[in-house]
Amino acid sequence: MGGNTFINRNTTNGLNGNSPNKVFVGNNIYVGGNGLSMCDEPLPCSLTVTAAPDSQTITSGGSATLTASGADSYTWSNGSTDNPLVLTNVTSATTLSVTGVTGTCSATASATISVTAALSVTSPAIDQPLLVLSAGNCPVTFTGQGWGNRFVITSNSGYVFSTVFRNFSLGNNLTAPGINKPGTYTVTAYGDPGQTPVSYSFLVTGTGCN
Known part of the structure; x- marks a missing residue:
């Protein structure tokens, strides 16, 4: 089965008391018996993404920096994949969301930038x-x-x-x-x-x- 890592988790079959093997390969589960067959039972994702700071106030025309964490890669709602994300010449309030991805799991977070007029x-x-x-x-x-x-x-x-x-x-x-x-x-x-x-x-x- 190549370089995959298999985790055998015995579960009890409530009908006959047998304990067939469940073999986890990535996000797929293979049920053992006379042979392995894949079933549609994906592993649950557990991923938390944060964007910091989640709220900040800057002067009109200033810059703001947002940093995402908790995943392997990120895409911001403005299309950028930079991390940290640096915004320059910000003249109006905005809220940006970021989607973080690790493997097949994803999660989102958001950050708000408030703007005050320049003195x-x-x-x-x-x-x-x-x-x-x-x-x-x-x-x-x-x-x-x-x-x-x-x-x-x-x-x-x-x-x-x-x-x-x-x-x-x-x-x-x-x-x-x-x-x-x-x-x-x-x-x-x-x-x-x-x-x-x-x-x-x-x-x-x-x-x-x-």
Whole structure:
């Protein structure tokens, strides 16, 4: 019978008390007696596949890595057979499943990737000296839009402005009044726990006022 491994498991025949041999070859069972004949009684599969991490949150445009374990080969629902699976430039939430195979047994697992918007601030004042102080235009107001939960504007002249939004929103309106001294100002956007704050600078020129 070639290089197959045979396992004899004696079972009692409830009709006559005899104990015919069952010979297991791979996933097939051969019943002994005067000869061996194959019957349709496959061995049960016992395979558990996991995908890790099963849940993660990344910033929009970031990357995520998923690793499957528990089987010999894997196929992800996006068609990839890589393991680990590296996803780049992820911009929307997704759930991926993976099927693991060992021999004729298979099992599946899934992993969910959540995406939060990237922190950013946009304003005509950023990188351009558009805020100009003068006798008839002092103080001035910084305006823009911010992607984040909290925004803080500071300067080397001691100006501090902070605003907090209840929810992370795409395009919270930012208005920072009372800027009355020239200099370099910094606006910093803060997001959810684990997100690295991002900062932008803008220049205020002209003659200050009290």
